[in-house]
Amino acid sequence: MxxxxxxxxxxxxxxxxxxxxxxxxxxxxxxxxxxxxxxxSLPKQAGLLRCGKSCRLRWINYxxxxxxxxxxxxxxxxxxxxxxxxxxxxxxxIASKLPGRTDNEIKNVWHTHLKKRLSSxxxxxxxxxxxxxxxxxxxxxxxxxxxxxxMSFGGSNTSSKEDDVQMAQTFEYFQxxxxxxGILQEVDKPELLEIPFDLDPDVWSFIDGSDSFxxxxxxxxxxxxxxxxxxxxxxxxxxxxxxxxxxxxxSQQQQHNEGKEPSSSSSLLESYELLIH
DNA sequence: AAGTAAGGCAACCGCGGAATG
DNA sequence: GCATTCCGCGGTTGCCTTACT
Numbered sequence: 001m002x003x004x005x006x007x008x009x010x011x012x013x014x015x016x017x018x019x020x021x022x023x024x025x026x027x028x029x030x031x032x033x034x035x036x037x038x039x040x041s042l043p044k045q046a047g048l049l050r051c052g053k054s055c056r057l058r059w060i061n062y063x064x065x066x067x068x069x070x071x072x073x074x075x076x077x078x079x080x081x082x083x084x085x086x087x088x089x090x091x092x093x094i095a096s097k098l099p100g101r102t103d104n105e106i107k108n109v110w111h112t113h114l115k116k117r118l119s120s121x122x123x124x125x126x127x128x129x130x131x132x133x134x135x136x137x138x139x140x141x142x143x144x145x146x147x148x149x150x151m152s153f154g155g156s157n158t159s160s161k162e163d164d165v166q167m168a169q170t171f172e173y174f175q176x177x178x179x180x181x182g183i184l185q186e187v188d189k190p191e192l193l194e195i196p197f198d199l200d201p202d203v204w205s206f207i208d209g210s211d212s213f214x215x216x217x218x219x220x221x222x223x224x225x226x227x228x229x230x231x232x233x234x235x236x237x238x239x240x241x242x243x244x245x246x247x248x249x250x251s252q253q254q255q256h257n258e259g260k261e262p263s264s265s266s267s268l269l270e271s272y273e274l275l276i277h
Numbered sequence: 278a279a280g281t282a283a284g285g286c287a288a289c290c291g292c293g294g295a296a297t298g
Numbered sequence: 299g300c301a302t303t304c305c306g307c308g309g310t311t312g313c314c315t316t317a318c319t
Contacts, residue, residue, distance in 0.1 A: 016289075039305070040305090052304085054288075104286085
């Protein structure tokens with residue numbers, strides 16, 4: 001490691017703390033277009049006043065399309081407990097067995113729920129162990145063969161090339177939306193679009209299941225929309241809005257720690273239509 | 278209703294190891 | 299073989315929300 005280590009970035013010149021919607025969009029848009037070959041230079045190239053590490057963390061833990069959000073199921077919790085017995089605090093290893101879950105998330109769940117639960121359940125362990133061993137073994141095998149019905153992006157939290165390609169395919173449909181958002185923001189309507197990366201996993205499943213997402217290799221390069229795809233895109237946006245409850249209920253969009261502005265009801269589709277016509 | 282404590286989670290920090298020149 | 303850079307990981311912190319008094 002040599003003598004001392006240069007800081008990864010000039011902390012006086014980078015922004016810290018919670019990410020804004022605008023920053024998220026910049027990061028998403030940049031990674032979609034160019035990938036993340038070099039986290040260190042990414043923020044500069046993407047126009048972000050952030051440390052590369054911070055970008056990486058934000059992407060991996062929050063913005064990646066295959067991040068599964070929401071509560072852990074009982075099965076997932078049991079899996080974590082079991083894997084923790086095997087791997088200890090190797091959160092990344094554990095995360096690799098839980099599709100859509102990040103090491104950070106698992107770590108948090110462990111410290112906030114499972115550890116306590118385990119200690120309080122110590123008395124029951126003898127019974128539970130016998131019961132769970134069988135079911136966990138089954139689950140492990142089933143997880144490996146079909147990771148998760150609602151998340152088909154693959155399980156590793158590390159961004160393999162394959163995952164990236166799949167992710168890129170997913171983003172094809174978001175690209176115009178994102179770029180248009182930039183335009184909209186420039187006209188002082190930053191709240192107009194909500195990029196739904198905290199979608200219900202079923203939404204991603206919907207994306208993933210769409211044949212129209214199958215692209216030839218090198219799908220990183222921006223793609224012009226095919227005429228025949230427009231209908232599907234429109235359907236997608238409608239589905240998206242319905243999934244998000246944007247049509248009637250704006251109040252559900254408060255999950256993000258920045259307290260994002262709610263999307264206007266038809267903004268996604270309207271924006272897209274404006275863009276393509 | 279207000280104040281305080283606890284819980285939950287996103288983000289930061291620093292280290293180790295792999296990759297590179 | 300060594301120095302350096304970069305990435306990924308695990309530990310930790312601190313803010314925000316919720317529950318409790």
